[in-house]
Amino acid sequence: MATVTIDGLSKRYAGGGEPAVKAVSLAVADGEFMVLLGPSGCGKSSVLRMIAGLEPITAGTVAIDGRPVNHVPAKDRDIAMVFQSYALYPHMTVHANLAFGLRRRSVPGDEIDRRVRGVAEKLGLTPFLARKPHALSGGQRQRVALGRAIVRDPKVFLFDEPLSNLDAALRVSTRNELIKQQHELGTTTIYVTHDQVEAMTMGDRICIMNKGEVVQIGKPLEVYRSPADAFVARFLGNPPMNLLPARLEQIGDRAVARFADVAVELPGYPMPALTPYLGGAVTLGIRPEDLYETPPPAVAPRTQQIATRVLAVEPLGAETLLMLATGSSDQEIIARVGRDTGLRMGDAASIALDPNALHLFDPTTTKAIARTT
Amino acid sequence: MRLWLNHLRRTPLLLFLVVYTIVSGGPFLWVMSMSLRTTPEIFDDPYALPVRLHWEKFANAWTNSNYGTYFWNSLIVVVTAVALVTLIGAMAAHCLARYRFRGSRMVRFVILSGMILPPQLLILSLFQILLDYGLYNSLAGLIIVYVATQLAMTVYILEGFFAQLPQDLFDAARMDGYADFEIFWRITLPIGLPAIFTTVTLNFILLWNEYLYAVVLLTDDEKRTLPLGIMHFMGGHQLDVGMIATGLMIAIAPVILLYALFSETMIKGMTAGAVR
Numbered sequence: 001m002a003t004v005t006i007d008g009l010s011k012r013y014a015g016g017g018e019p020a021v022k023a024v025s026l027a028v029a030d031g032e033f034m035v036l037l038g039p040s041g042c043g044k045s046s047v048l049r050m051i052a053g054l055e056p057i058t059a060g061t062v063a064i065d066g067r068p069v070n071h072v073p074a075k076d077r078d079i080a081m082v083f084q085s086y087a088l089y090p091h092m093t094v095h096a097n098l099a100f101g102l103r104r105r106s107v108p109g110d111e112i113d114r115r116v117r118g119v120a121e122k123l124g125l126t127p128f129l130a131r132k133p134h135a136l137s138g139g140q141r142q143r144v145a146l147g148r149a150i151v152r153d154p155k156v157f158l159f160d161e162p163l164s165n166l167d168a169a170l171r172v173s174t175r176n177e178l179i180k181q182q183h184e185l186g187t188t189t190i191y192v193t194h195d196q197v198e199a200m201t202m203g204d205r206i207c208i209m210n211k212g213e214v215v216q217i218g219k220p221l222e223v224y225r226s227p228a229d230a231f232v233a234r235f236l237g238n239p240p241m242n243l244l245p246a247r248l249e250q251i252g253d254r255a256v257a258r259f260a261d262v263a264v265e266l267p268g269y270p271m272p273a274l275t276p277y278l279g280g281a282v283t284l285g286i287r288p289e290d291l292y293e294t295p296p297p298a299v300a301p302r303t304q305q306i307a308t309r310v311l312a313v314e315p316l317g318a319e320t321l322l323m324l325a326t327g328s329s330d331q332e333i334i335a336r337v338g339r340d341t342g343l344r345m346g347d348a349a350s351i352a353l354d355p356n357a358l359h360l361f362d363p364t365t366t367k368a369i370a371r372t373t
Numbered sequence: 374m375r376l377w378l379n380h381l382r383r384t385p386l387l388l389f390l391v392v393y394t395i396v397s398g399g400p401f402l403w404v405m406s407m408s409l410r411t412t413p414e415i416f417d418d419p420y421a422l423p424v425r426l427h428w429e430k431f432a433n434a435w436t437n438s439n440y441g442t443y444f445w446n447s448l449i450v451v452v453t454a455v456a457l458v459t460l461i462g463a464m465a466a467h468c469l470a471r472y473r474f475r476g477s478r479m480v481r482f483v484i485l486s487g488m489i490l491p492p493q494l495l496i497l498s499l500f501q502i503l504l505d506y507g508l509y510n511s512l513a514g515l516i517i518v519y520v521a522t523q524l525a526m527t528v529y530i531l532e533g534f535f536a537q538l539p540q541d542l543f544d545a546a547r548m549d550g551y552a553d554f555e556i557f558w559r560i561t562l563p564i565g566l567p568a569i570f571t572t573v574t575l576n577f578i579l580l581w582n583e584y585l586y587a588v589v590l591l592t593d594d595e596k597r598t599l600p601l602g603i604m605h606f607m608g609g610h611q612l613d614v615g616m617i618a619t620g621l622m623i624a625i626a627p628v629i630l631l632y633a634l635f636s637e638t639m640i641k642g643m644t645a646g647a648v649r
Contacts, residue, residue, distance in 0.1 A: 054544050075550035087541035091563040101549035152549075 001347050002065045002078075002155035002188050004028040004051065009060035011046050020046045022212040025059065028190060033182055035203030036192045039235070043212040044192045045160055051190065052081050052158050064155060075104075080149035081158040084165065086141045088133040094120070095129040101152050119151045122181075141169045143177075147260060150181065157182070159191040163198060175202060196236050200224065208232050230283060230366040233359060242333040245363070246284040248277045257284050257360070260327030262306045265355045268371045274360075282369070283361040288321070290357035291335035293343065303352035307331075310347045315339065320335050324351060382617050391448040407618035410534050412551045430619045438616065440623055442595060443602035448627075450512050450598060451580045454519035459573055461520065462527030463565065467557045469528070470535035471543060476565040481532075487525030495522070500589060519580050519589060527572045534568035535561060578628050 005028075009332045011021035021043040028034045036044040049055040051062050053074030061068050069077050080101075088097050098116045107115075120126045123143045134140055142162060149157055156310075161172045162178075179202055182189050193199055199206045207217045215229035227233035227241075234240040246259035255274045256263040266274065266285075295303045308324035311332065322335045322343060335351055343349050360369040407415050408430065409423040434440040470482050499518055500509070508514030533613075540563065546556045563567070584600040591597055597604075603620050606613040 049544075052544075052548065054547065074547050079548065081545070081546060081548050083541040085539055085541045087545035089542065089545075089560065089564075100546075104550035104555075146543075263515065 005063040007061045009121040010058045012058045031186045033189045033204045035199040037199040038209035042209040048192045078155040080152045082145045082162045084161040119147045123147050157189040206257045230361045239334045241285045244284045248282050281363045283363050285359035288334045288336040290354045292352040293337040295352040305350045308349050356357040404618045408622040412615035434619045443599045447599040454516045455576045458520045458523045466528045466531035467561045470532050574635045
């Protein structure tokens with residue numbers, strides 16, 4: 001169990017160009033499950049490899065339990081890593097794979113065997129101990145990779161997109177298994193993924209990265225409900241948040257956002273925060289699940305109607321996605337409605353919008369405009 | 374009809390294979406036949422099959438014509454050279470495949486450029502170097518020359534294979550606490566066995582049959598290798614054809630045995646990693 005602190009971490013690869021990681025700072029508490037989330041190429045794996053000691057650090061520090069480890073070799077950092085490709089040694093049996101790290105640390109033979117069998121029992125690998133990796137399924141290999149990390153009893157677990165090679169069903173079951181193991185062991189964990197579902201379901205906190213920088217850190221629902229900028233707003237959520245250009249106008253002592261021939265109220269936004277944008281453009285965000293064909297009773301009294309035209313209907317079984325054109329300029333938005341909708345392509349539809357669920361972003365910086373909680 | 378057409382389509386290929394087999398295998402079968410016939414029988418009818426099998430020719434070549442000595446010399450030289458070139462070549466290939474260091478491109482170029490230069494170009498310099506270091510006319514000197522000349526090909530084949538091994542394996546081994554040499558010994562070598570078998574087999578075949586360096590760098594009859602042993606049967610004015618054929622069969626036997634044992638592994642090693 002340990003804390004991991006990253007301060008101003010940067011990485012520039014040979015060959016010039018933009019740094020892959022730019023001054024990333026992050027503190028992972030003891031026993032916390034921290035997820036590094038971002039699109040491919042955002043620098044999250046580079047950060048993980050620098051924490052592991054597999055990549056030299058260009059600038060900044062990595063500290064484990066307050067001790068800087070920049071110049072400490074990977075083998076001495078007491079960190080175990082699970083790789084995307086599992087990295088199982090193909091010429092060794094499962095037993096030998098699990099024991100490999102312990103043998104190097106001069107652990108007595110009977111202790112190695114005890115720990116290997118204990119972890120194998122925990123992960124359901126006992127029947128496969130004599131097999132080699134090529135004789136295992138993807139899920140079994142994943143468990144061996146996890147077992148190899150667990151058996152070392154390290155201070156920190158690092159996971160580099162361990163589920164990306166699994167099929168959808170196996171990904172769900174393995175994800176739950178990982179969460180269970182981490183909770184039982186209580187080991188500090190840093191988990192890299194580009195999958196928002198994994199991030200939302202697994203992490204105690206999410207650190208969202210984009211183009212080498214940290215964009216937002218917070219609890220999953222906090223980040224989902226209060227995205228720091230338009231990138232986070234679009235990255236989390238499937239379908240992503242609708243972002244529309246709007247105009248902020250003052251009517252009396254309150255501000256409204258005008259888009260799609262509709263002026264919507266902005267409850268929760270204090271006037272001082274909106275004053276710089278009055279008379280000008282803003283980006284308005286609304287999640288698909290906050291657009292209703294028939295709003296629920298709790299939301300209905302405060303909704304506003306917008307006239308739309310149905311461009312496409314995607315029935316997904318449990319729900320239906322509607323592609324809608326709004327207003328005279330035909331801006332497109334996506335709404336998530338119930339599975340029993342009667343709307344068809346080409347229909348005119350009046351869609352209810354919850355003003356409390358609106359988000360505003362600065363059109364130039366893309367940062368979220370602050371609202372009251 | 375369709376089956377007949379399929380057969381017809383394959384006919385040119387089959388014809389080519391038959392012709393190639395006859396052309397490449399025919400001389401070998403002829404030498405094998407001559408190895409069991411006496412020289413007068415061969416001169417009477419060069420292409421006839423043996424009437425009586427003269428197995429005593431092999432014993433005669435081994436004992437009276439010093440073939441036993443040549444065989445052991447070849448075995449010592451080739452096995453030692455192959456072992457050394459495999460170990461050194463594997464270590465060099467691992468470094469070139471896995472590490473980026475200053476001058477790595479130059480090192481790679483220098484090593485691989487050994488494949489470009491023909492033996493005829495090198496022989497004079499090698500002769501002089503061995504003479505200067507007191508290694509001329511010695512098995513040790515020949516071993517060193519063989520290692521040096523085969524290193525390029527060995528590194529070329531092994532580097533290509535090692536480079537395809539996933540980097541994650543080596544990162545995982547580093548995280549498990551293993552140092553660079555331990556990673557080479559415990560990870561690269563075991564996984565690289567198919568390619569290593571390929572280079573061992575190729576090197577063995579090439580060096581077992583090697584003639585030019587051996588004939589220039591060895592002068593004592595007691596130090597000769599098998600390919601030179603054939604010269605024993607070449608007089609100033611005549612050739613003992615029968616004994617030459619017998620000597621050739623003794624020389625070729627280990628190579629055939631090695632290829633028979635390792636050909637499948639060698640082919641796997643050549644194609645391993647071609648499709649992921």
